[in-house]
């Protein structure tokens with residue numbers, strides 16, 4: 001794969017994928033539980049995770065590594081990060097804390113959406129052509 005022209009890394013970063021007993025290269029969610037994590041921030045992060053775009057689906061349902069509940073079968077993305085849809089459950093119900101860099105990314109993205117300016121001219125020009 002060639003380097004992007006601007007030198008930036010445009011690959012989507014993954015988070016929330018866990019190791020298995022056979023493959024311990026990925027983290028164990030139990031190691032990331034932070035029972036003291038502020039509940040309102042936890043729910044805010046989980047809500048963000050719930051609203052990713054579907055990037056792919058799997059044949060089998062994943063089970064939560066901490067409570068064994070069925071926990072999704074799709075991958076979601078915001079265009080910068082990609083996570084399994086069950087990650088919100090880990091955050092909301094088990095207090096699995098995500099890296100501060102991801103939370104900062106979420107804040108910046110949501111702030112940018114709040115500050116969007118709208119332009120109605122495209123719609124006015126193109127709606128009549130359909």
Ligand SMILES: [Zn+2]
Pocket residue numbers: 064065066067068069089090093094
């Ligand atoms: Zn669980």
